[in-house]
Amino acid sequence: MKPFDYYRAADLTEAATTHQPGSVFIAGGTNLVDLMKLQVMTPDRVIDIARLGLDRIEDDGDGLRIGALVSNSDLAGDPRVRKRWPVLSRALLAGASGQLRNKATTGGNLLQRTRCPYFQDLATPCNKRTPGSGCAAMGGELRNHAVLGTSAHCLALNPGDMAVALRALDAAVEFRDAQGIAQAHPIAGFHLPPGTTPDVETVLPPGALITSVALPAPQGDRQIYRKVRDRASYAFALVSVAAVLRLERGRIVHAALAFGGLGTVPWRDPAVDALLTGEAPSMALFDKAADLLLHPAQPREGTAFKLPLTRRLLRAVLEEATQ
Ligand code: SF4
Numbered sequence: 477m478k479p480f481d482y483y484r485a486a487d488l489t490e491a492a493t494t495h496q497p498g499s500v501f502i503a504g505g506t507n508l509v510d511l512m513k514l515q516v517m518t519p520d521r522v523i524d525i526a527r528l529g530l531d532r533i534e535d536d537g538d539g540l541r542i543g544a545l546v547s548n549s550d551l552a553g554d555p556r557v558r559k560r561w562p563v564l565s566r567a568l569l570a571g572a573s574g575q576l577r578n579k580a581t582t583g584g585n586l587l588q589r590t591r592c593p594y595f596q597d598l599a600t601p602c603n604k605r606t607p608g609s610g611c612a613a614m615g616g617e618l619r620n621h622a623v624l625g626t627s628a629h630c631l632a633l634n635p636g637d638m639a640v641a642l643r644a645l646d647a648a649v650e651f652r653d654a655q656g657i658a659q660a661h662p663i664a665g666f667h668l669p670p671g672t673t674p675d676v677e678t679v680l681p682p683g684a685l686i687t688s689v690a691l692p693a694p695q696g697d698r699q700i701y702r703k704v705r706d707r708a709s710y711a712f713a714l715v716s717v718a719a720v721l722r723l724e725r726g727r728i729v730h731a732a733l734a735f736g737g738l739g740t741v742p743w744r745d746p747a748v749d750a751l752l753t754g755e756a757p758s759m760a761l762f763d764k765a766a767d768l769l770l771h772p773a774q775p776r777e778g779t780a781f782k783l784p785l786t787r788r789l790l791r792a793v794l795e796e797a798t799q
Pocket of ligand 1: 613
C-alpha cells in the first residue's frame with residue numbers, strides 16, 4: 477500500500493478545510509481500504525469522518541433524514557424503516573455480509589465503486605481507473621457488467637442494492653461542498669453514466685461530503701426488493717428489482733420500479749412507471765413493461781442472459797406486488 481497521511485476530522489468544517497486534491501474521506505472503509513490495498517486507489521491523504529456525529533436517523537415531517545454515517549445494519553433494522561420503507565430494509569439486507577453491513581455506511585454505500593474485475597487489475601487497461609487507457613472488458617470476459625447506460629468507453633455495473641431502493645423511493649442526497657455550502661440532489665441523476673468520462677461517477681463536486689439522505693414519505697404500500705445472484709448471500713446482483721406500488725380499486729395508481737444488475741447507474745425508466753400507472757395488472761401488461769425497459773439494452777456475449785432473467789423477475793415481482 478502506498479503511504480498516506482491520516483487525519484481525523486472533528487467536525488464538518490475541519491473535514492472540508494483538511495481536504496485537498498489527492499484526499500479521500502473514509503468512513504466504514506469497506507470498499508476504499510480494499511482498493512487501496514490493490515493500489516487501485518492511491519490517495520495522498522485519508523480524512524477519517526467517522527466521528528462527525530452523522531450517525532442518526534431523524535424524523536423529518538413525514539419522512540426520514542438518514543445521517544451519512546448510519547451503518548447499513550442500523551438502517552436496515554430501524555423500526556420506522558422496516559414498517560414504512562421495507563423495500564429499503566430488504567435491499568440493505570440483501571447486500572454484502574453481516575460484518576460488512578455493520579461497518580458500511582449510508583454515504584459510503586452510495587459511493588461504492590464498480591466490481592468490474594478489470595478495474596481492480598492494474599495489469600489491464602481501464603478508462604475508469606486510468607482515463608484514456610482503454611477498456612479491457614470490451615474484449616474480455618463479461619458477467620457482472622451493465623447492459624443499460626453503457627458507452628464505448630465503459631460498461632461497468634453500479635453494484636449497489638441500497639441505491640436501487642432509494643431510486644424507487646425518490647430519495648435525495650444531501651451534501652456539503654468544499655466551501656461548506658449545504659446542497660441536495662435527487663437520487664435520480666446523482667450517479668452518472670460513463671459517457672466519455674467513466675472516472676466521474678457522481679455529481680458530487682471535488683471535496684464534497686455527503687451528510688445525509690432525505691427519504692420522503694413512501695408513495696406506495698406494496699414494496700418488494702428481490703435480488704437474483706450467483707449464490708444465496710454475499711454476492712452482487714445479477715439482476716434486482718425494487719418495486720413500490722399502490723393500488724386502488726384494482727388499478728395501479730403509483731408505480732416506481734428500479735433495477736440493479738442492469739445499469740451503469742441504479743436504473744429507473746420513468747416510461748415504465750408511466751406505462752403501468754392507471755392500468756389493471758395483467759401478465760400482458762407486465763410483459764409490455766419488460767419490453768419497454770429492455771428495448772434500449774445492449775447486451776454482449778456474457779451478459780445476454782440478463783434480458784430473459786430480468787423479464788422473468790419483473791413478471792414475478794409485479795405479480796406478487798399486485799396480488
Ligand atoms: Fe474499466 Fe469500465 Fe472497462 Fe471495467 S468496463 S475495464 S471499469 S472502463
